[in-house]
Amino acid sequence: MVLFSEDHTQETRHRGRIEVICGSMFSGKTEELIRRLKRASFARQRVEIFKPVLDTRYSESDVVSHDNNSIPSTPVDTSASILLLSSEIDVVGIDEAQFFDEGLTDVCNELANHGVRVIIAGLDMDYKGVPFGPIPGLCAIADEVTKVHAICVKCGDLAYISHRTVADDKRVLLGEKEEYEPLCRRCYQKALRGESGRKTE
Ligand SMILES: Nc1ncnc2c1ncn2[C@@H]1O[C@H](COP(=O)(O)OP(=O)(O)O)[C@@H](O)[C@H]1O
Ligand SMILES: Cc1cn([C@H]2C[C@H](O)[C@@H](COP(=O)(O)O)O2)c(=O)[nH]c1=O
Numbered sequence: 001m002v003l004f005s006e007d008h009t010q011e012t013r014h015r016g017r018i019e020v021i022c023g024s025m026f027s028g029k030t031e032e033l034i035r036r037l038k039r040a041s042f043a044r045q046r047v048e049i050f051k052p053v054l055d056t057r058y059s060e061s062d063v064v065s066h067d068n069n070s071i072p073s074t075p076v077d078t079s080a081s082i083l084l085l086s087s088e089i090d091v092v093g094i095d096e097a098q099f100f101d102e103g104l105t106d107v108c109n110e111l112a113n114h115g116v117r118v119i120i121a122g123l124d125m126d127y128k129g130v131p132f133g134p135i136p137g138l139c140a141i142a143d144e145v146t147k148v149h150a151i152c153v154k155c156g157d158l159a160y161i162s163h164r165t166v167a168d169d170k171r172v173l174l175g176e177k178e179e180y181e182p183l184c185r186r187c188y189q190k191a192l193r194g195e196s197g198r199k200t201e
């Protein structure tokens, strides 16, 4: 899939569609979400961005990337709130979608069926490699899925998973580089076996 394609149909009004941007931590999901949403704003489309209320890492309200790019957003606690707050909107962006309830799939379908372009960013897998929350279902119903990759911090290959580096087995543990590192499949298997590797940063 070509990531930075100039698909001008995406800037066309009244085209309901669902786009999913997924991958590991540090893979550029939030940056790609912000890029698409800012382009929609430049095209004078009415844009609304949502994130789960529990994601307070960088900001209570803004969606912020690891490189500190940001865009204002509305924190919500359920997917149903997204539907309620999206009247008269052309483009809906949703970040950290893995933390939403399973109702998010129906909400996104409903919006797209009514002509809204819905752009969703989220982790495809948790730290154990298990598909995360509503993301797999959203990938199934999406018009377009973009899988992005970080760089494995041990070997420089493409990473596919977010390895948790602290002892905590809760599925939800907000964090950054102190708690997670993106690894390729080979380095992840080594890490699970307790073999040390060179950390390149
Ligand atoms: N190991 C890494 N591989 C790729 N990018 C990384 C890595 N570590 C830090 N980054 C930074 O993270 C940025 C991506 O941030 P962001 O869009 O917030 O990612 P995501 O939302 O997927 O976690 C990259 O542009 C890069 O500057
Ligand atoms: C793998 C994994 C991650 N999380 C948390 C850690 C971060 O707060 C977010 C992901 O943010 P990003 O924008 O993709 O970098 O999710 C978690 O709670 N559980 C996990 O298994």
Ligand SMILES: [Zn+2]
Pocket: 152, 153, 154, 155, 156, 157, 183, 184, 185, 186, 187, 188
């Ligand atoms: Zn590796």
